[in-house]
Amino acid sequence: MRSVIDIKDLSTQEIEQIITVAEDIIKNPDKYAHKCSGKKLATLFFEPSTRTRLSFEAAMYELGGNVLSMSDAGSSSASKGESVADTAKVISCYADIIAMRHPKEGAPLVAATNASVPVINAGDGGHNHPTQTLADLLTIHREKGHFDNLTVGLCGDLKFGRTVHSLINALSRYKGINFVLISPEELKIPSYVKNEIKKCGLEYVQTKDLLEYMPKLDILYMTRVQKERFFNEEDYLRLKDSYILTPEKLATAKSDLCIMHPLPRVNEISVAVDKDPRACYFKQVLNGKFMRMALMLKLLGLED
Amino acid sequence: MNIDSIKNGIVIDHIEAGKGMEIYSLLHLDLLDCPVAIIKNVTSRKMGKKDIIKIDAEINLDMDILGYVAPEATVDIIKNGELCEKKKMTLPEKLTDVIFCKNPRCITTTEQELPHIFNLTNKAEKVYRCAYCESRATEN
Numbered sequence: 230m231r232s233v234i235d236i237k238d239l240s241t242q243e244i245e246q247i248i249t250v251a252e253d254i255i256k257n258p259d260k261y262a263h264k265c266s267g268k269k270l271a272t273l274f275f276e277p278s279t280r281t282r283l284s285f286e287a288a289m290y291e292l293g294g295n296v297l298s299m300s301d302a303g304s305s306s307a308s309k310g311e312s313v314a315d316t317a318k319v320i321s322c323y324a325d326i327i328a329m330r331h332p333k334e335g336a337p338l339v340a341a342t343n344a345s346v347p348v349i350n351a352g353d354g355g356h357n358h359p360t361q362t363l364a365d366l367l368t369i370h371r372e373k374g375h376f377d378n379l380t381v382g383l384c385g386d387l388k389f390g391r392t393v394h395s396l397i398n399a400l401s402r403y404k405g406i407n408f409v410l411i412s413p414e415e416l417k418i419p420s421y422v423k424n425e426i427k428k429c430g431l432e433y434v435q436t437k438d439l440l441e442y443m444p445k446l447d448i449l450y451m452t453r454v455q456k457e458r459f460f461n462e463e464d465y466l467r468l469k470d471s472y473i474l475t476p477e478k479l480a481t482a483k484s485d486l487c488i489m490h491p492l493p494r495v496n497e498i499s500v501a502v503d504k505d506p507r508a509c510y511f512k513q514v515l516n517g518k519f520m521r522m523a524l525m526l527k528l529l530g531l532e533d
Numbered sequence: 534m535n536i537d538s539i540k541n542g543i544v545i546d547h548i549e550a551g552k553g554m555e556i557y558s559l560l561h562l563d564l565l566d567c568p569v570a571i572i573k574n575v576t577s578r579k580m581g582k583k584d585i586i587k588i589d590a591e592i593n594l595d596m597d598i599l600g601y602v603a604p605e606a607t608v609d610i611i612k613n614g615e616l617c618e619k620k621k622m623t624l625p626e627k628l629t630d631v632i633f634c635k636n637p638r639c640i641t642t643t644e645q646e647l648p649h650i651f652n653l654t655n656k657a658e659k660v661y662r663c664a665y666c667e668s669r670a671t672e673n
């Protein structure tokens with residue numbers, strides 16, 4: 230049984246196939262409206278993440294399928310005291326595919342090894358969130374038309390932000406990508422991620438200054454700088470404003486820059502930027518739904 | 534038991550000095566009925582000092598555990614009093630219940646019956662990562 234727990238579970242070719250299907254769904258939604266009729270998605274959410282759950286559920290409904298929703302899987306009697314392995318076995322009896330979110334890292338892998346239907350990791354703690362990366366990739370592909378030869382700025386919490394690490398892993402498979410890693414000293418990217426970039430023969434620069442490379446960027450991926458990541462409040466207050474994107478900071482940026490954010494944002498992109506045609510973060514949400522549709526079709530063997 | 538003459542058994546040689554006891558317990562040699570000898574601080578031309586373990590029985594050694602804990606060791610298989618095979622260690626690709634994940638956010642902390650699985654992710658630097666949470670194994 231094929232599951233997707235980590236973006237690395239998908240080959241470059243498979244990711245591109247999923248993108249092709251997603252772009253076809255966007256063009257011809259009617260063609261896909263009944264593809265999953267008779268199929269059931271179970272959303273097992275052991276911690277609340279309403280937007281991710283709704284995205285999966287909307288995706289299944291738009292494919293003509295049905296949804297079994299366990300939005301409070303962690304507290305419900307159905308799973309109280311039950312192991313993840315047992316829950317996966319039980320839910321496999323009801324559903325054709327499972328989307329699972331869990332606060333503990335690796336829980337979806339445990340589910341996948343025990344389920345008899347495909348499992349999609351919908352986020353396990355701060356660890357993996359492959360469908361977020363798929364949403365990011367479709368957004369880049371739709372905005373830029375390709376993945377090669379892009380200068381990609383990643384800004385904010387690059388140390389703990391796993392969406393950033395996954396996106397780097399996925400983009401490192403392409404030629405001519407330049408990474409601009411923008412973060413405060415405390416939240417610099419871990420060295421093993423930098424080693425992965427080097428191993429792929431790609432270039433990166435590190436900077437603390439959001440403005441330094443702004444004119445060169447094709448993509449600017451913003452993430453949240455969380456207060457709890459700092460040892461003291463002073464450091465946080467001193468730094469937080471330098472990583473807030475405002476229309477003024479975009480003055481030197483390319484006219485076709487693509488501004489992304491995994492959402493929810495707190496204040497790292499000022500609302501004034503939303504009107505800018507280069508703001509792509511709400512499109513990213515929509516793209517996430519299309520990629521979840523395409524991924525479910527693939528895992529259910531229904532993509533053709 | 535004459536520790537020099539094993540008829541049919543195993544000699545784990547070239548163990549880094551001081552590691553003999555650890556290997557003895559990790560391989561559960563204490564559970565064996567046959568004679569087992571740990572010889573510590575033997576003079577070695579190559580290593581200065583080394584430990585040796587001799588087991589006077591043909592048992593199945595867990596080569597994965599040994600390869601992880603003592604990659605420098607060699608295993609001599611003795612049959613009819615003669616050296617019949619000399620095995621060198623390799624780092625195992627996967628370790629099950631040899632090292633344990635210490636990441637408090639890992640699923641293994643709440644589901645205690647799960648096996649602790651680590652995969653070799655960087656051979657040159659001997660990096661093992663938890664199969665569930667990808668935390669790097671810390672040397673203890």
Ligand SMILES: [Zn+2]
Pocket residue numbers: 335634635636639640641663664665666667668
């Ligand atoms: Zn772990």
